[in-house]
Amino acid sequence: MDTPAHKAAGNDKQKLKVVAWLNSVIERLKGWTQSHCQKLFVEKELIELCYRARETFWKNNVKLEVKAPIKICGDIHGQYSDLLALLELNGWPPETKYLFLGDYVDRGPFSIEVMSLLFAYQILYPDKVSLLRGNHESRPVNMQYGFFLECRKRYSVTLYDAFQMAFYCMPLCAVISDKIICMHGGISEDLVDLKQLDKVERPCDIPDIGVIADLTWADPDHSIQMYNESFRGAGRVFGVEAVKKFLKMHNLELIVRAHQVVDDGYEFFADRQCVTIFSAPSYCGTMNNAAAVMTIDEEMVCSFTVMRPDLQKKEKENKSPGPVPT
Ligand SMILES: [Mn+2]
Numbered sequence: 001m002d003t004p005a006h007k008a009a010g011n012d013k014q015k016l017k018v019v020a021w022l023n024s025v026i027e028r029l030k031g032w033t034q035s036h037c038q039k040l041f042v043e044k045e046l047i048e049l050c051y052r053a054r055e056t057f058w059k060n061n062v063k064l065e066v067k068a069p070i071k072i073c074g075d076i077h078g079q080y081s082d083l084l085a086l087l088e089l090n091g092w093p094p095e096t097k098y099l100f101l102g103d104y105v106d107r108g109p110f111s112i113e114v115m116s117l118l119f120a121y122q123i124l125y126p127d128k129v130s131l132l133r134g135n136h137e138s139r140p141v142n143m144q145y146g147f148f149l150e151c152r153k154r155y156s157v158t159l160y161d162a163f164q165m166a167f168y169c170m171p172l173c174a175v176i177s178d179k180i181i182c183m184h185g186g187i188s189e190d191l192v193d194l195k196q197l198d199k200v201e202r203p204c205d206i207p208d209i210g211v212i213a214d215l216t217w218a219d220p221d222h223s224i225q226m227y228n229e230s231f232r233g234a235g236r237v238f239g240v241e242a243v244k245k246f247l248k249m250h251n252l253e254l255i256v257r258a259h260q261v262v263d264d265g266y267e268f269f270a271d272r273q274c275v276t277i278f279s280a281p282s283y284c285g286t287m288n289n290a291a292a293v294m295t296i297d298e299e300m301v302c303s304f305t306v307m308r309p310d311l312q313k314k315e316k317e318n319k320s321p322g323p324v325p326t
Contacts, residue, residue, distance in 0.1 A: 046112070067176070072293065077105070077136070079280045080108070080113040098128070104137070111146065172212060181255055183255075185219065186215070243270035256277060265281070290306050290309060292306050
């Protein structure tokens with residue numbers, strides 16, 4: 001007989017099955033090697049992962065509210081082995097809580113693995129891993145910078161489309177403990193009330209102008225005070241005064257963003273009221289930049305763990321890079 005109790009048990013069994021599957025996805029990705037990468041998954045598993053990630057994004061707001069302590073990571077760009085090194089150094093979810101600022105895919109060689117591992121963690125531990133959308137979680141950009149070709153070459157355009165469906169629903173910014181606002185690109189002159197973000201209709205792609213464009217594309221600019229057009233052709237640039245006015249207007253203390261390569265992996269702007277975090281070391285294999293992860297502790301004190309390209313191996317062996325105090 002199909003009683004409610006039977007139904008509940010049935011559901012639980014189904015839930016347990018999904019949890020076991022997600023754990024097996026994570027275990028396989030932790031044991032990843034380049035030579036075996038194509039044998040780890042059948043395509044339908046990755047598509048299932050994308051559908052479930054989309055569902056989790058959909059259930060949450062466009063503006064996330066998260067609590068410290070938390071670690072914040074910037075761009076990863078398909079550098080999967082560097083992502084594994086970063087998690088080994090800084091702690092694995094769910095014991096360590098993370099907010100990622102976007103740009104998981106394109107440029108680097110293993111965007112599928114980067115996105116799959118982070119999707120699996122986000123689905124399994126939605127309170128411990130949050131993923132914001134970067135300007136590279138977007139169809140026209142992926143057509144140009146590698147993710148489309150990686151999906152087509154290794155699996156299919158169907159898988160690519162499944163990833164896009166998830167990207168369309170990703171959140172655009174996060175506020176940590178009511179004090180720190182985080183996004184991929186930067187602030188927007190058009191964002192005068194954070195409640196505006198509740199009205200963003202998803203699924204959506206990223207337009208060239210407006211709040212969504214600025215949150216994913218904008219850059220700080222030392223040469224101006226307020227806002228100006230950007231050479232990138234999407235989003236705008238913002239100056240020191242713009243940062244100060246934005247924080248005051250929204251009663252916030254700090255802006256944390258990613259989107260630009262910085263030599264030390266992190267770089268301050270506007271009297272330390274805005275910071276850029278970049279987490280792909282030796283970006284594209286052509287740059288000598290370090291990667292950083294920002295830690296915000298229980299008392300809202302910020303520090304940085306830096307993974308220098310030439311010291312990566314040594315740091316991994318020692319497992320004690322030591323945070324750089326601010
Ligand atoms: Mn970017």
